[in-house]
Amino acid sequence: MNPELFLVLASGLFGLLFGSFSNVCVHRIPLRISIVSPRSRCPACEHEIAWYDNIPLISWLMLRGKCRSCGAPISIRYPLLELLMGLSWAGLAWKFGFSPLLIQALVMVSLLWMLTLIDLETGLLPNLLTFPGIAAGLLFSFWAGHLQDAIIGAVAGYAVFWLVAKLFLFFTGREGMGYGDFKLLAMLGAFMGWQALPFVIFASSLVGAVVGSAFILLTRKKMRAEIPFGPYLAAAGVVWFLWGGGILQWYAGLLRG
């Protein structure tokens, strides 16, 4: 087998396994339970989950989404995150090949998937993920020789959102964003440097506003006071990470006319 294909397949497989571990993190980190022990249990009947019922994707399909002992439904989020993680890892391996950039991409994208799911389920972006994420981002940037851009990115990311939130509070008397959003933008700045921030802020706000308005129109419900903004930040961050160079060139082309 050619080495590139092997890398993609192996990454996809490890991504599936890491997705299984990510499910444990997504479930336990907001509850502040250890992610190492005890072993996974069914949340409904407390029955310990055997290894053969814990195989990524396959077990969920075999069990038809139900606990083996009590029949309680198992959320589609479990196989979904495993699949997303497997596909992401395979895709990143295909794009970056065997390189330091691949490791950085795997760490960043995996953290962003976990943060996205936790934000959607609980409205939180736990420090337990964003702080190590900021540290990892700075470390990778140091390794790649642009630590200075990364430090400016982390500080500016936090400061810009902090300022926006304070102004929003001042003018509307409401909290618009959470501190988790500031830290997530700091994390993206640490991974990709301050150059990523204008695009990430612009794209996430634009998509967030469009999706938010559509949601209100379609459901005729009032938006929650705090909309989960993490998923938009995460998506904009990944777009910049993968295609930022191209976006810059396109933009420069527009300016030149």
Ligand SMILES: [Zn+2]
């Ligand atoms: Zn059960």
